[in-house]
Amino acid sequence: xxxxxxxxxxxxxxxxxxxxxxxxxxxxxxxxxxxxxxxxxxxxxxxxxxxxxxxxxxxxxxxxxxxxxxxxxxxxxxxxxxxxxxxxxxxxxxxxxxxxxxxxxxxxxxxxxxxxxxxxxxxxxxxxxxxxxxxxxxxxxxxxxxxxxxxxxxxxxxxxxxxxxxxxxxxxxxxxxxxxxxxxxxxxxxxxxxxxxxxxxxxxxxxxxxxxxxxxxxxxxxxxxxxxxxxxxxxxxxxxxxxxxxxxxxxxxxxxxxxxxxxxxxxxxxxxxxxxxxxxxxxxxxxxxxxxxxxxxxxxxxxxxxxxxxxxxxxxxxxxxxxxxxxxxxxxxxxxxxxxxxxx
Amino acid sequence: xxxxxxxxxxxxxxxxxxxxxxxxxxxxxxxxxxxxxxxxxxxxxxxxxxxxxxxxxxxxxxxxxxxxxxxxxxxxxxxxxxxxxxxxxxxxxxxxxxxxxxxxxxxxxxxxxxxxxxxxxxxxxxxxxxxxxxxxxxxxxxxxxxxxxxxxxxxxxxxxxxxxxxxxxxxxxxxxxxxxxxxxxxxxxxxxxxxxxxxxxxxxxxxxxxxxxxxxxxxxxxxxxxxxxxxxxxxxxxxxxxxxxxxxxxxxxxxxxxxxxxxxxxxxxxxxxxxxxxxxxxxxxxxxxxxxxxxxxxxxxxxxxxxxxxxxxxxxxxxxxxxxxxxxxxxxxxxxxxxxxxxx
DNA sequence: CCCTTACATTTACGTATGTAAAAGGGAGGA
DNA sequence: TCCTCCCTTTTACATACGTAAATGTAAGGG
Numbered sequence: 205x206x207x208x209x210x211x212x213x214x215x216x217x218x219x220x221x222x223x224x225x226x227x228x229x230x231x232x233x234x235x236x237x238x239x240x241x242x243x244x245x246x247x248x249x250x251x252x253x254x255x256x257x258x259x260x261x262x263x264x265x266x267x268x269x270x271x272x273x274x275x276x277x278x279x280x281x282x283x284x285x286x287x288x289x290x291x292x293x294x295x296x297x298x299x300x301x302x303x304x305x306x307x308x309x310x311x312x313x314x315x316x317x318x319x320x321x322x323x324x325x326x327x328x329x330x331x332x333x334x335x336x337x338x339x340x341x342x343x344x345x346x347x348x349x350x351x352x353x354x355x356x357x358x359x360x361x362x363x364x365x366x367x368x369x370x371x372x373x374x375x376x377x378x379x380x381x382x383x384x385x386x387x388x389x390x391x392x393x394x395x396x397x398x399x400x401x402x403x404x405x406x407x408x409x410x411x412x413x414x415x416x417x418x419x420x421x422x423x424x425x426x427x428x429x430x431x432x433x434x435x436x437x438x439x440x441x442x443x444x445x446x447x448x449x450x451x452x453x454x455x456x457x458x459x460x461x462x463x464x465x466x467x468x469x470x471x472x473x474x475x476x477x478x479x480x481x482x483x484x485x486x487x488x489x490x491x492x493x494x495x496x497x498x499x500x501x502x503x504x505x506x507x508x509x510x511x512x513x514x515x516x517x518x519x520x521x522x523x524x525x526x527x528x529x530x531x532x533x534x535x536x537x538x539x540x541x542x543x544x545x546x547x548x
Numbered sequence: 549x550x551x552x553x554x555x556x557x558x559x560x561x562x563x564x565x566x567x568x569x570x571x572x573x574x575x576x577x578x579x580x581x582x583x584x585x586x587x588x589x590x591x592x593x594x595x596x597x598x599x600x601x602x603x604x605x606x607x608x609x610x611x612x613x614x615x616x617x618x619x620x621x622x623x624x625x626x627x628x629x630x631x632x633x634x635x636x637x638x639x640x641x642x643x644x645x646x647x648x649x650x651x652x653x654x655x656x657x658x659x660x661x662x663x664x665x666x667x668x669x670x671x672x673x674x675x676x677x678x679x680x681x682x683x684x685x686x687x688x689x690x691x692x693x694x695x696x697x698x699x700x701x702x703x704x705x706x707x708x709x710x711x712x713x714x715x716x717x718x719x720x721x722x723x724x725x726x727x728x729x730x731x732x733x734x735x736x737x738x739x740x741x742x743x744x745x746x747x748x749x750x751x752x753x754x755x756x757x758x759x760x761x762x763x764x765x766x767x768x769x770x771x772x773x774x775x776x777x778x779x780x781x782x783x784x785x786x787x788x789x790x791x792x793x794x795x796x797x798x799x800x801x802x803x804x805x806x807x808x809x810x811x812x813x814x815x816x817x818x819x820x821x822x823x824x825x826x827x828x829x830x831x832x833x834x835x836x837x838x839x840x841x842x843x844x845x846x847x848x849x850x851x852x853x854x855x856x857x858x859x860x861x862x863x864x865x866x867x868x869x870x871x872x873x874x875x876x877x878x879x880x881x882x883x884x885x886x887x888x889x890x891x892x
Numbered sequence: 893c894c895c896t897t898a899c900a901t902t903t904a905c906g907t908a909t910g911t912a913a914a915a916g917g918g919a920g921g922a
Numbered sequence: 923t924c925c926t927c928c929c930t931t932t933t934a935c936a937t938a939c940g941t942a943a944a945t946g947t948a949a950g951g952g
Contacts, residue, residue: 210938211938211939212938212939213938213939221901222901222902222903223902223938224901224902224939224940224941225902227940227941228900230939231940235900236901237900237901240900252690254664254665255938255939256937256938257662257665257667258601258605258606258611258666258937258939259602259937259938259939259940260665260939260940261602261939262600262602262603262606262908262909262938262939262940263907263938263939264941265941267602277627277630277631278624278837280622280624283621283622283627286621287622287648287650290648290650301645302646304631304634306631318601318643320598321598321599321600321601321604322601322602343596346596347596433838433840433841463838463841464841466843467840467842467843470843470844493622494807496777496811497777497781497808498811499810499811499814499843501811555908556909557909566932566933567908567909567932568909568931569930569932571909571911572930572931579930580930580931581929584931599909600908600909602907602908602909603907603909604909604910605909606907606908606909606937607909607911607937608910609910
């Protein structure tokens with residue numbers, strides 16, 4: 205087992221190269237003469253040494269770290285988004301520190317605190333809904349490059365944002381549903397989630413534009429801790445039990461709710477179908493990774509998570525390099541794209 | 549907007565309290581006289597200041613950080629496990645730094661490097677399968693408290709491990725399936741995943757114990773990047789297309805594969821059912837969060853992710869406090885529990 | 893052979909905090 | 923009134939490394 209060396213100083217006496225030279229070597233071996241590089245590498249092979257992360261970051265003007273906060277970990281949409289962000293950040297040579305707020309504003313606040321104390325170069329935050337503490341976001345924004353991702357409160361119009369154009373995406377699928385079958389009802393969520401509200405409104409305005417009467421169900425919570433799937437199943441299950449909605453088109457606020465909705469249909473012997481012009485159809489929003497494996501596979505609108513993650517990172521990089529703190533905020537909305545499967 | 553203060557030194561002149569006193573205050577306000585605490589808190593309310601994370605951790609003997617590596621982010625089983633670990637760590641007052649290896653041994657190695665450079669107090673690693681670099685794990689283990697979680701190579705028997713007793717869990721569901729219907733075939737995975745292999749072997753030995761002939765399908769990859777669901781769907785879809793397996797009991801290596809299997813059944817107009825003594829039944833392993841919402845809901849064996857996460861953290865805490873580096877490794881295996889739903 | 897040049901290396905200082913030991917201060921007792 | 927004790931605060935040093943400026947060194951030209 206190799207002898208362990210803890211500090212660069214010790215390493216320098218062990219190898220016989222000055223400490224600052226080692227420092228240069230660890231930053232970029234090209235900055236050191238080839239002959240010396242060889243000596244250093246030979247030395248490193250003989251001992252167990254890793255430069256101290258904290259000492260490194262403490263001194264650098266820039267830490268090369270970006271912080272990412274996501275609200276849920278048990279949601280494949282967010283993990284997909286996170287993967288996209290991580291990939292983009294890695295390509296840019298940044299270290300990503302991810303924190304999950306677990307639907308808790310206090311944890312979110314603590315994560316923000318951590319980022320500030322780390323002097324991260326920038327923060328990308330996918331906020332909780334209503335519950336997020338606005339002051340926390342403002343504080344982050346005032347201290348460092350900051351972009352909101354996925355959803356944003358209407359009360360923060362002056363913040364950089366990257367997300368989906370829900371007006372477009374929800375309009376797209378609403379229009380599709382109207383075109384090839386009965387105009388859809390909207391299976392909503394209790395109104396604590398910004399995106400859910402945006403989609404609900406987008407649905408309403410598209411329906412009115414097309415001259416149909418909007419119909420919204422599911423705005424009341426069904427249980428104490430209603431997960432999305434559970435909510436969809438409960439709301440629609442109750443309706444089906446009363447013989448209602450069984451031949452309707454139903455647009456769910458997101459795919460996880462749709463998963464519950466499809467389950468409810470199955471429980472009542474109903475099969476939502478794209479072909480059934482006058483019968484039950486169920487559609488969702490997001491293109492959750494499991495959509496193709498549902499029975500029937502879910503028709504939905506895909507969010508371009510890849511583009512969102514990439515853009516969030518590139519925007520952060522812009523903000524980092526643009527010294528000035530008073531940049532005009534940029535709102536980037538990506539269009540959704542229709543993914544037709546069998547359910548609607 | 550409050551004036552921003554960057555260093556504890558500046559803060560000390562701004563408030564009129566010496567810097568070391570502030571240091572004590574931030575570590576534990578009880579260490580400072582009440583009167584002084586009030587002065588400090590009044591001062592903090594007037595300015596924008598956060599202690600520097602790196603400087604803090606650099607000096608402390610213990611960083612209060614534990615590192616966690618998981619192989620996939622887009623898998624609700626691992627995110628569930630991660631939540632359990634995070635909750636336990638938070639309760640113990642530890643900061644968790646999570647890194648995802650994204651199925652890439654190089655990324656895993658880099659994450660390990662990061663942990664070592666951070667002088668994390670301990671590391672909990674859910675390894676990739678075969679691909680994981682054994683040397684990386686050994687290096688981690690030689691430097692800091694280290695426990696493997698979820699799966700482990702047979703080649704590392706001397707490492708602390710927390711996971712599921714697959715012999716028991718797989719035996720349990722195999723026995724159940726044999727008891728209430730036809731003996732199951734096993735829908736396996738290409739043999740790169742340790743747990744998959746363990747379950748396959750557990751299935752074989754239980755079948756032999758019960759006097760049945762084991763039958764294993766799906767050990768060959770079906771595509772270049774066969775995700776679990778895709779694999780299950782492809783393997784079983786191909787079998788169904790040939791009229792095979794349509795009235796069999798099928799035990800899938802995990803729930804994600806089972807999701808694909810159920811989809812394949814549905815595509816061929818088949819409904820796996822618990823009631824069908826002689827007909828098609830499909831079961832899984834893990835109790836993936838979406839199991840209740842499949843059609844039919846999936847019968848499976850639940851892994852006790854909560855216990856696994858808690859135990860991993862408590863074991864790390866033990867190793868941290870037990871100074872000595874030569875502790876007898878502890879292998880903790882939790883039993884799985886049968887979750888009967890409609891599919892088998 | 894000496895000087896210049898270009899680059900590598902070293903010196904010296906900076907970073908933001910922890911921590912042990914020394915100094916300070918206030919209350920209570922003689 | 924003075925001394926002592928105990929707790930609080932401060933002094934002084936330590937941590938592990940980045941970085942700019944200064945110094946060293948080897949190659950090439952005159």
